[in-house]
Amino acid sequence: MMANDMHDERRDPAQAVEETPGAAQAESAGSGEAMQADALATLVAERDELKDRVLRTLAEMENLRRRTEREVADARAYAVTNFARDLLNSADNIRRALESIPEADRTGADGAFKALIDGIELTERDLAKTLERHGVKLIEPKGQRFDPNRHQAMFEVPDPEVPAGTVVQVMQAGYIIGDRVLRPALVGVAKGGPKPTAANPADAA
Numbered sequence: 193m194m195a196n197d198m199h200d201e202r203r204d205p206a207q208a209v210e211e212t213p214g215a216a217q218a219e220s221a222g223s224g225e226a227m228q229a230d231a232l233a234t235l236v237a238e239r240d241e242l243k244d245r246v247l248r249t250l251a252e253m254e255n256l257r258r259r260t261e262r263e264v265a266d267a268r269a270y271a272v273t274n275f276a277r278d279l280l281n282s283a284d285n286i287r288r289a290l291e292s293i294p295e296a297d298r299t300g301a302d303g304a305f306k307a308l309i310d311g312i313e314l315t316e317r318d319l320a321k322t323l324e325r326h327g328v329k330l331i332e333p334k335g336q337r338f339d340p341n342r343h344q345a346m347f348e349v350p351d352p353e354v355p356a357g358t359v360v361q362v363m364q365a366g367y368i369i370g371d372r373v374l375r376p377a378l379v380g381v382a383k384g385g386p387k388p389t390a391a392n393p394a395d396a397a
Contacts, residue, residue: 269369290313333359333366338381342366343378348380348382355385364377364378
């Protein structure tokens with residue numbers, strides 16, 4: 193019996209040695225799968241980060257393109273602003289020259305005097321067309337409701353027949369370039385008349 197027991201004791205360590213490599217291989221395989229999962233997760237995170245950066249860069253480039261287009265369009269539209277503003281003095285002087293001629297003299301003018309008046313009027317029209325070709329337009333506010341964005345009130349005119357706030361006199365013409373005011377019109381505004389009719393119910397509130 194003792195011999196058999198000793199024989200059994202000898203077999204147990206051998207069996208243990210034979211079983212150990214299998215367990216180690218299983219543990220190694222599990223560790224390898226975990227490392228692969230971690231590596232895959234890292235790659236996915238890096239991919240998502242790079243994708244986000246690319247999308248952000250594309251959005252910034254699109255915004256830059258649009259902003260550049262707007263700036264180029266504004267540069268084209270308003271490049272002549274300073275030059276046009278200087279020309280307004282000439283337009284004012286031509287208008288003053290015509291207004292200085294009494295209406296009776298203009299009506300009865302003939303010969304060289306009539307030719308002079310016609311020439312001044314032609315020059316005024318030609319200058320207005322030239323300015324308009326470059327986006328500069330005359331503001332004609334007489335009879336319109338006073339607009340502080342386009343008009344500058346110089347005085348008030350008592351008139352009970354005209355709605356209050358109506359432009360009744362223009363002292364100096366105004367001009368716009370594109371959608372910007374180049375120079376506001378200097379005007380006289382009616383007061384003492386009825387309140388202007390609201391454009392919609394919200395205005396009347």
